[in-house]
Amino acid sequence: MPQEKPVSDPSPPGDALFVQSLARGMSVLEAFQGADRALSLTQIATRTGLTRSAAQRIVHTFRKLGYLTLAEDGRGFRLDLPILDLTHDYLRMNPLVRRASPVLLELRRNVRERVDLSLFDGQRMVYAARMQSKRETFFATLVGHSVPTACTSGGWAVLSQLPPQEVDAILAATQFRQFTPRTITDPQLIRDQIALARENGHALALEQILMGEIAIGVAIPDATGRPVAAIHIVASLSEWDPEAFRRSVAPLAAEAVRSIVSS
Amino acid sequence: MPQEKPVSDPSPPGDALFVQSLARGMSVLEAFQGADRALSLTQIATRTGLTRSAAQRIVHTFRKLGYLTLAEDGRGFRLDLPILDLTHDYLRMNPLVRRASPVLLELRRNVRERVDLSLFDGQRMVYAARMQSKRETFFATLVGHSVPTACTSGGWAVLSQLPPQEVDAILAATQFRQFTPRTITDPQLIRDQIALARENGHALALEQILMGEIAIGVAIPDATGRPVAAIHIVASLSEWDPEAFRRSVAPLAAEAVRSIVSS
DNA sequence: CATATAGTATTGCCATCCGATACAGTTGCA
């Protein structure tokens, strides 16, 4: 009789192919999500539900492989550079990113505003590529950054292409956060935005994540028509009237999506 | 041309803490380096030196965890989105990236050309952040991309701050590649560039990676004075005379580095 | 229709991973 497991790693009973050590290892890497400084063995053990011994062995192994490193002051561990190699491999091989990149570049050249590619991942939209414009905010720059699907133009565009029950499931699971005073957190109002996006073929978001920011999102479907990503075009309200922005930018974004899909 | 890359599976004898399964698992992720399409189990097994069974178990586990996915056509596997979460965590927690990002942003605003941050990793410089300018090439955009230390302005700047024997070791281990007709591949000529960089406090590279490209690199030292990264400023030869570029940009880059170091 | 792939599934053996415990240093509060 297997003992009760306090762990968070999904080691399903009776899955003969499942390599527990590997899952535990990855859970250690995941433990760094949301960490704001280096993590000690004890912290890692706590966050992952592993014993300190297990954490020690795994950290030891990752250090030998280069993925973790002892922090500068010798207390705690941090993710290290080889992680970026994986990123690069992922982005490089992702067919969507591959096809989208040149199109996004061209798009940015035309609209002269920031263009992003984000990937649909349930409740999140994860930024995969960014073509910057002149001025730029800063942290959101980072690849891998994500925002709630329900709070962003691209997310609305994606949701507008999904069956209602899936939308409901996502909205129900979303942890709403008031990014700005104007962030919409009422699911019903969000459904309105989604309906609007379905009508227009694109979504328009005003100051949902950052004050002063206006964004247009268009969903990118896969071969079966299911939305898997979105283009965002982001600009400043100080330079654009929302309707003018929509009129001049939305057609270009839509065409970019067509170009990506057909290539 | 895609070369066969030996993937590391160091299973040191007598290392009681080493978790073999985990190392094997990571070697599977690393197997995607240089792959230009999805990899089948057999290919993974070949590249990693694992048995097909082992590859199967590991791939199965990674799929359950989300890191790998079956390719669209059902043949072969690809890295999947959760990889980007690790990236984001790495970049976010990296003290250097944290301090450098706002400075690079400011720098780009002033010079109006592309600004990169790359991290020193022995024979490679790995791109960690990029602040783009107007026009842009495409693949090099990707985070995690790397170029040989010996072929890039930032690399020369870094090498100029290292003791000669370390420089020799790196040059000796470098696989030189002729990116452009003007790429310098003679170690002695590279040493000249390094010496020049040491004198000037910055390196100037002409068409080393791409034709028409001029780049200035300045090394970023850590607290002990050892170079760990570099700033690159990259522009087009069609718009700049090399000497003018150096005169107007190098001081700004140097000041940016000072600002990063002292913060 | 034969052959060579692809991904998936099962099984018995035993090496590898397991976690308790001990050790060596720092930090910090009393």
Add this chain to the structure above:
DNA sequence: TGCAACTGTATCGGATGGCAATACTATATG
């Protein structure tokens, strides 16, 4: 000072969990 609570590191016997071989179905290719 010294104890307490932390760091990261090291050891070890036992049994769990990973190991490789092999068989399976399905799809592609000739």
